[in-house]
Amino acid sequence: MTTAKPYLTGHYTPLVDEVTATDLTVEGTLPPELTGRLLRNGHNPKPGITPTHWFKGSGMVHGIRLRAGRAEWYRNRWVHTPALDGAPYMTETGPDLTASTAGTHVIEHAGRLLALCEANLPFELTPELETVGAYDFDGKLRTAMTAHPKEDPVTGELHFFGSSPIPPYLVHHVVDAKGQLVHSAEVPGASAALKHDFALTRRHVVFIEGNVTFDPQEHSGIPYAWRDDQPARIGVMPRGEDGARHVRWFSIEPGNMLHVSNAYEDGRGRIVLEGPTVDREGFRLSWNWWVGAPGRGTEPNTRSFTRRWVIDPAAGTVDEQIIDDLAVEFPTLNEQYQGVENRYQYAVSFPDEQGFGGYGVVKYDRSTGARRIHRIGDARLPSEAVFVPAAGATREDDGYLLTVVSDLKQDASQLLVLDACDLDRVAAVHLPHRVPGGIHGSWIPDTPADRPAA
Template sequence: MIDAATVERYGFPGHLQSVPDEIDATALPVTGTLPPELHGRYVRNGPNALPGKTSAYFQNGPGMLHGVRLLDGRAEWYRNRWVRTAVFEGRPFVTEDGRLDRSAVSANTHVIGHARRMFALVEAGLPYEVTPELDTVGPCDFGGRLTTAMTAHPKHDPATGELHFFGYGMRPPYLTYHRLDQDGRLTFSREVPVPAGTMTHDFAITEHHALWLDLPVTFQPQRLGSGLPYGWDEAYGARLGLMRRDVPDAPVRWFDIEPCFVFHVGNAHERPDGRVVLDAVRYSPAEFTSLWEVLTRSAPLTGPGARPGQARLHRWTLDPASGTVAEETLDEQEVEFPTLDDERVGRPARYLYTITGTDPRCTGTSTIIKYDTVSGAGSRYEPGGDVVLGEAVFVPADARGRREDDGWLISIATRRDGSASQLLVLDAADLKAGPVATVRLPRGVPTGFHGSWFPDGGSG
């Protein structure tokens, strides 16, 4: 993230400005009625520069966690804390003798829970354990067994309780698959052979498979110093890989697809006929390049040619019997940050929740869009005013036999000038009705990346 001087220099809007300090606030004002079953913490991660250490690359700042504690219909507290990693303390990622210090990372992308522990994640290095009060415990390599980076987008299997994840890098092994058991032990790792170091931000699982995205954004040494040393590689090609995750040495079955890039997967599942369906947010080559030029500061944020990257919800259907893949765009609306009911990960899921207006160049109000992937229908919540919405996290209702969308969506809304923020709680089954409750936060919270709900008695 960046401060006011950098905003003025590079043209970033106020909602991306870093906050200068850590604060605590209690008894937060609530409008409406918070669902009494919401007992826990919503925590969201994102980059936030240290005072006096600004950068043009807002995505590279140290991680900062923003948390809101809800209990018995009250908003008990808000607090924010930097994740105190080795890089926060000034250690370099690449040491003087050329080794990679995987603890010297920003930990600024996501925060998740597993086996009653909380982890702040970034895809370049080790996870950092944090406490429910958002204090940093330290880097975690799961007893020395994790020797690669860890993705910021692991997948929790709702049937087994396992956590599936991977690490990628600029040096071999380029891609490695890992699995934690339900007690948090790293029980399995294997290399996934790919030709080069590609930027692999996300992946998917199904009941029996891991689904890989081997896409044409490769490590390019000449880009070191640009903030993101990866770039579009037209010659690399694009493919999806299907790998049985219950067979230790299973080969990967690759399916060529039209060139594109995917930051974020919605979900994947297996059909009764053996086909595998993947829904994700897709950037065409031109759309990806447009966004990447801004993130690497090779193009201006405003002015002629400053067109936002228009990512769209897309579907690939892989047919292992024929070795073919069908592609279709599900909607022409620009969206990002797809989420779903975590109890449906890797299984058929009817609903996906997305947001609009995530590109730094977008102006006006952003929107939460709920997609019905069965009927093709959609519904939306538009907050009105010059507001930027964060990722919408689904929290299931505490009800037996509930419908898939029985639950709540939680999102942080920040004015585009960065002057104020609210925590929104919406009924996932009725977005058009607007928030059932809003919590006024004590400061403007910078627009960040990803977050999670940590229920009392659950992970973290």
């Protein structure tokens, strides 16, 4: 008797076709500043395909077009990469960086939409989510691209890295506001540890290496495993063309982080870094869910608690602590505060390792320590909550949170719009089918050229 893979059942049951629907039903009133597209990516293998790991499912991007208080369209499209048709990542000549699932994230930079998976090149999409092809920044990008690039809200630069289980282990890249790759540098001292996300402050690039590292004995298709002898570290690198020459690595407590909430320099020159992390048992339970192994947790993110590190470069020390005992993942914020001290952060809450507690959208007030939760409801799973500023915003939390909800009881999905201040429901858009639980996404506001003539 075989047990169905958890990432192919329940909230994560894949869709079997591509759909376009127009003039979607809206409950409530969509704010007029929500003019653009919410795009969200996730792993959705084709019918008949059972990947050996959640992360190996082919990428499918979902898009919802909002304008003038209307939900004009929804569409979902597979990212048509060579891997979608079965092309292997490893070849006789080495890895094929175009053989991507392209299923982790989707972003826009300099007018170009990119679907991302950290082991590969990005894939360009049209505004209607059709696949253009692999994109290598005019031949200048020769490494993979992380699925979590960071755009500086002041300069418009896009920072990202390429990591590899073989040297060079870590290469930092910078793309200017016009979309040109202008800088690439190998980062000394990095190891084969898994590096999924990183942080960008006003003056530094911050890399995180946990206890999960390359392991060729792991046969799930994602060759990484927890190793007690892999040092957990934070790398702090000054921004600028010669920053790699001055990177410093600081030892931290064992653990593993997938996603950064934010990082910034405080008034004493220390670097404050926050994000959900797991311990060894949390990683074991989560990994077993991701591969469908016995002894797995009930959720894809188990024992994932928010941790804070305060790195003092002058003293050479790191203070760290778990600052909340709620199991959360997919942290987000008002991205105008990326790299500077922020007051508010958002996340998705999950049931604990015994299955208790429900799904919700969480708001943290870092000044007061308060935590507010918008409970999504029974058998309803929210996606990563994307922040969109309100028109004329004067406060950090003046805006809206957009999350796509999978509803198992109704076998349906809605785009839920919440007030980012109090988490009250503002509006809901009914989608033509249930959207599987996914990974990351972005709000792409209209440019002047996208807006209809007056």
